[in-house]
Amino acid sequence: MRGSKTDLAQADCAIARSLSIIGDWWSLLIIRDALGGSQRFSEFQKNIGLAKNILSSRLRKLVQSEIFTIEDDHSSPSVHRYVLTGRGKQLAVVMLALWQWGEDNCFPGKLDYGLADEASGKMLARMELETADGRRIDPHDLRMVVKMKRK
Amino acid sequence: MRGSKTDLAQADCAIARSLSIIGDWWSLLIIRDALGGSQRFSEFQKNIGLAKNILSSRLRKLVQSEIFTIEDDHSSPSVHRYVLTGRGKQLAVVMLALWQWGEDNCFPGKLDYGLADEASGKMLARMELETADGRRIDPHDLRMVVKMKRK
DNA sequence: CCGTATCCATTCCGATACTG
DNA sequence: CAGTATCGGAATGGATACGG
Numbered sequence: 422m423r424g425s426k427t428d429l430a431q432a433d434c435a436i437a438r439s440l441s442i443i444g445d446w447w448s449l450l451i452i453r454d455a456l457g458g459s460q461r462f463s464e465f466q467k468n469i470g471l472a473k474n475i476l477s478s479r480l481r482k483l484v485q486s487e488i489f490t491i492e493d494d495h496s497s498p499s500v501h502r503y504v505l506t507g508r509g510k511q512l513a514v515v516m517l518a519l520w521q522w523g524e525d526n527c528f529p530g531k532l533d534y535g536l537a538d539e540a541s542g543k544m545l546a547r548m549e550l551e552t553a554d555g556r557r558i559d560p561h562d563l564r565m566v567v568k569m570k571r572k
Numbered sequence: 573m574r575g576s577k578t579d580l581a582q583a584d585c586a587i588a589r590s591l592s593i594i595g596d597w598w599s600l601l602i603i604r605d606a607l608g609g610s611q612r613f614s615e616f617q618k619n620i621g622l623a624k625n626i627l628s629s630r631l632r633k634l635v636q637s638e639i640f641t642i643e644d645d646h647s648s649p650s651v652h653r654y655v656l657t658g659r660g661k662q663l664a665v666v667m668l669a670l671w672q673w674g675e676d677n678c679f680p681g682k683l684d685y686g687l688a689d690e691a692s693g694k695m696l697a698r699m700e701l702e703t704a705d706g707r708r709i710d711p712h713d714l715r716m717v718v719k720m721k722r723k
Numbered sequence: 724c725c726g727t728a729t730c731c732a733t734t735c736c737g738a739t740a741c742t743g
Numbered sequence: 744c745a746g747t748a749t750c751g752g753a754a755t756g757g758a759t760a761c762g763g
Contacts, residue, residue: 423752423753424735425736425753425754426735426737426754427621427737430574435671435675435683439678440601442601442678445595445756446580446588446595450587450588453587455706463724472757474758476726477725477727501725503630507711513714514711515666516716517669519586520586522586522662522663523589526662527589527590533721538703539715540713540715546703546706548701551697552694552697553695553697556694560620564607564608565667565688565690565696566608567686570687574731576734578757614745628745628747
């Protein structure tokens with residue numbers, strides 16, 4: 422098995438499994454675009470600026486992984502739309518976390534724009550770490566370990 | 573410029589910039605391990621199971637990106653520890669988001685373990701989307717857009 | 724307009740061998 | 744133990760050409 426990639430899909434870790442599905446640039450950027458309302462092949466290509474063959478293969482994989490479903494567009498046959506599934510939409514939490522981190526750490530001058538909910542027009546709040554009983558944790562003080570859940 | 577990768581580091585999007593730094597499997601898995609307490613080369617290699625040359629190059633990149641700093645270990649010279657910086661620790665939010673998604677969507681039988689804070693022994697709470705005024709949003713109802721911040 | 728197919732450069736990855 | 748060096752194979756990515 423030289424040169425073949427490790428398969429994380431069966432790993433015994435939720436993070437590893439997530440990454441096996443969405444752990445590359447393009448997939449996450451596509452999903453980001455979709456969360457903003459894009460549905461068509463050409464929209465993705467234009468907004469993200471990646472090659473068409475890559476977009477094609479990523480979309481195929483994401484459909485297989487049930488992040489998107491394909492629906493027909495009334496406007497014309499042989500035109501379809503890529504619509505996020507429930508699982509796909511749930512990735513908004515991951516997106517917001519990535520946005521937040523990038524905003525804090527990748528922009529020397531502070532950013533004057535952020536993520537909002539379009540329907541209400543309201544900005545999205547920062548996400549913070551909390552323990553199950555509602556106490557905030559500063560990431561600096563956290564050591565994150567895996568633990569059995571209590572019944 | 574055939575075959576060369578697009579550079580996302582200067583993109584006008586916080587998510588894209590984040591991904592330019594941590595947008596690959598191994599980096600995120602290394603950081604996950606570090607959040608759990610790992611600091612040494614061999615620990616990472618053993619826990620994650622990747623080739624040494626890859627680990628070496630990833631650690632180098634992550635040090636350059638100021639996710640880790642290198643500190644000496646008293647135990648022996650020429651042994652050093654990879655210690656997470658503040659920026660690095662802040663990635664715990666991203667990790668938790670990825671864990672949550674993977675737990676919900678990548679495990680057919682529900683998982684009987686989760687992420688906890690080691691010091692207090694308490695489980696970490698789920699993260700939810702909220703608007704700035706504290707109203708919860710179901711991902712299903714969200715359309716995420718970029719918006720100017722108000723002063 | 725929506726993709727698929729092909730070509731080729733670059734990067735990624737794993738195995739191994741090697742140095743201190 | 745902590746890496747570096749090198750090698751071949753695989754996957755990724757961009758450009759372009761093509762078909763519906």
